[in-house]
Amino acid sequence: xxxxxxxxxxxxxxxxxxxxxxxxxxxxxxxxxxxxxxxxxxxxxxxxxxxxxxxxxxxxxxxxxxxxxxxxxxxxxxxxxxxxxxxxxxxxxxxxxxxxxxxxxxxxxxxxxxxxxxxxxxxxxxxxxxxxxxxxxxxxxxxxxxxxxxxxxxxxxxxxxxxxxxxxxxxxxxxxxxxxxxxxxxxxxxxxxxxxxxxxxxxxxxxxxxxxxxxxxxxxxxxxxxxxxxxxxxxxxxxxxxxxxxxxxxxxxxxxxxxxxxxxxxxxxxxxxxxxxxxxxxxxxxxxxxxxxxxxxxxxxxxxxxxxxxxxxxxxxxxxxxxxxxxxxxxxxxxxxxxxxxxxxxxxxxxxxxxxxxxxxxxxxxx
Ligand code: SAM
Ligand code: SF4
Ligand code: SF4
Numbered sequence: 409x410x411x412x413x414x415x416x417x418x419x420x421x422x423x424x425x426x427x428x429x430x431x432x433x434x435x436x437x438x439x440x441x442x443x444x445x446x447x448x449x450x451x452x453x454x455x456x457x458x459x460x461x462x463x464x465x466x467x468x469x470x471x472x473x474x475x476x477x478x479x480x481x482x483x484x485x486x487x488x489x490x491x492x493x494x495x496x497x498x499x500x501x502x503x504x505x506x507x508x509x510x511x512x513x514x515x516x517x518x519x520x521x522x523x524x525x526x527x528x529x530x531x532x533x534x535x536x537x538x539x540x541x542x543x544x545x546x547x548x549x550x551x552x553x554x555x556x557x558x559x560x561x562x563x564x565x566x567x568x569x570x571x572x573x574x575x576x577x578x579x580x581x582x583x584x585x586x587x588x589x590x591x592x593x594x595x596x597x598x599x600x601x602x603x604x605x606x607x608x609x610x611x612x613x614x615x616x617x618x619x620x621x622x623x624x625x626x627x628x629x630x631x632x633x634x635x636x637x638x639x640x641x642x643x644x645x646x647x648x649x650x651x652x653x654x655x656x657x658x659x660x661x662x663x664x665x666x667x668x669x670x671x672x673x674x675x676x677x678x679x680x681x682x683x684x685x686x687x688x689x690x691x692x693x694x695x696x697x698x699x700x701x702x703x704x705x706x707x708x709x710x711x712x713x714x715x716x717x718x719x720x721x722x723x724x725x726x727x728x729x730x731x732x733x734x735x736x737x738x739x740x741x742x743x744x745x746x747x748x749x750x751x752x753x754x755x756x757x758x759x760x761x762x763x764x765x766x767x768x769x770x771x772x773x774x775x
Contacts (some may be wrong), residue, residue, distance in 0.1 A: 409422035410470035418723040431739040435529040438742070440715075446499040447703035451488060452774040453516065454508040455709050459541050461565075463605060467577055469640040481710045485515075487729055489522040491707065494739050496526050498746070500705075502535040502562075507772025508567025508709070511544050517555040525731050537561060537601070543580045545588025545623070553595040555640035556739060560592045561601040566614045567621055573751025575611060589627060600627045601689075603775075606649045607634045615649075619658045628675050630689035636757070637717060638769035655679065658688070674701070697754035706748065713742070715765045716751035717775075719769050 417447045425518055432438055437445035448509060456476050460467040465601055471564050483491070492503060492628045502644040503523055526534055535558050542562040552560070553559030566572040592600050602622060606612055615631065622629040636643035662685060665677035675690035692698075711729060723745050727737060756762040 412775060417553060418686045425538075430523040430727075431736075431743045433496055434497075438689070438746045440746055442700070442752075444662045444701070444703055444749075446495070446705060446746050448502045448504070449492065449495050449500045450504045450506055450704060450706045450774050451492070452506050452508060452707065452709050453488070453510050453513040453519065454482070454771075455772045456512055457507060457509040457514060457541070457771055458543055458578065459509065459580070461605075461641075462575060462577060463607065463634060464641065465769075466640055466642075469490065469748045470771070477710055483707075483709065483726060483729075485519040485522055487587040487711065487726070488519060488707070489526070489713075490735075491729065491738065492523055493526050494735055494742060495705070496528055496534065496740055498739060500534070501528055501532070502537070504774075505536075505538040508771050508774070509541055509543070510538055510774075511540050511548050517548070517551045518556040520552055520557050528604075529711065535559075539563065540588070541579070542585035542588035546584070549588065549591040549595040549597060553592075553597050557597060560597045561600070561603055562589050562592065563605070564589075565601045565604050566611045567617050568614060571611055571614065575607075593626065598626060602627050603632055604630045605631065605632045605634055606654060607647045610647070612649050615654055615657055616661065619662065619688065622688075623662065628685065628687050628689060630691055632775075635770075636764060636767075638767055638771075639765070640769060645694070648694050650695045651677070651692040654690055660672070664688070688744050693754055694757070697752070697758050699752035699755045702751075705726075705741075708768075708773055712768070712769060713745060714773055715745070715749045715772075716753050717773065718753035718762070719751065720763075720765075720767065722768070730746070 419686055424681060435449065439445055457465055458530050520536065523534065523536055532639055536556060537559045538552065538557060540562040542564065545562065564574045564582065567582050575604060588602050589602065604618055606615065618629055631651060633651060634643070634648050658664060663682040664679040665688060667680050669678055676691050678687055678689050680687045706717070708714065711724065711726030713725055714722045728741060753762055
């Protein structure tokens, strides 16, 4: 089992002294300026994708002349798992692999296997999940499960084939994704969460068919408000369907009741069908900011740490990593970055105070 004990200097084996800026005491999470603990880490393993979802990687921008990152720029699996081990010592209990399309990164199951060996300071394994467009999940699900993946989230915006192909701008079909979802459930990556981004006038007619398809399936369908991530999707508030409207539409046919959850950092509001047909979720990042409970850090494919989905700048971790920093030095860097965090973009957007310029792209940093 891989271990990270950063209060001993790994480079020379000497015990390190405790200094201002040192990581928090063993077992305590790092806290930011608003006392938000560091609990979740999203790791984007590639900026490439085999879809061109119009709201994420519009083909006009991400065409053949677009410069994706060269492989040499990407963090290796060893570098990712070393950093993840240090994050785990600073409070991270949950890791999500994302992208781009994470299943396009070669031998991703090897990375899953390395991350599955990590333990929290209390000795618990991590909640290790992955978000995928599902296109190649059918053939990868069993290997991901046996490598130690806990669960999977699959994006699916429509059941109607023409609409799906229009939104994903790909040759794949909803059936390809549905077979991936089934394979994941069969492999034991359950409950499978299914993410649907709702765009007014485009796929909002699919809300009820999607709800009906996933009722009584054991999978959890989650409706995501279309967000103003990145600078390339031409986002417009008029295209957002507020989650409350989604709940009203479904609830009018299949009555719903809220599921209470006290878990900090949870972004989805949970609802259940009164008749026992299962659960759905809504993610209301536009109409209901949840920055106050945001415990997420995001690591980009080439090792930049972002403190918010809407951040302008990342903090380079690859340079110290490749310059030979010890685990303790890296832990100090991470603690310093997290303890200076005050990010709250969605709250500011709600007050018309957000700066929408120069945001990172969703396909680079993951959802
Ligand atoms: N390629 C994988 C996938 O699509 O599941 C993982 C990366 S993708 C960037 C992660 C999630 O972000 C997906 O569920 C996607 O639907 C969501 N997403 C992308 N752009 C979005 C936007 N503008 N608003 C809301 N969600 C978005
Ligand atoms: Fe690719 Fe996911 Fe973005 Fe769609 S949402 S373009 S599948 S990264
Ligand atoms: Fe977290 Fe930023 Fe989203 Fe607020 S806007 S919830 S700080 S990622």
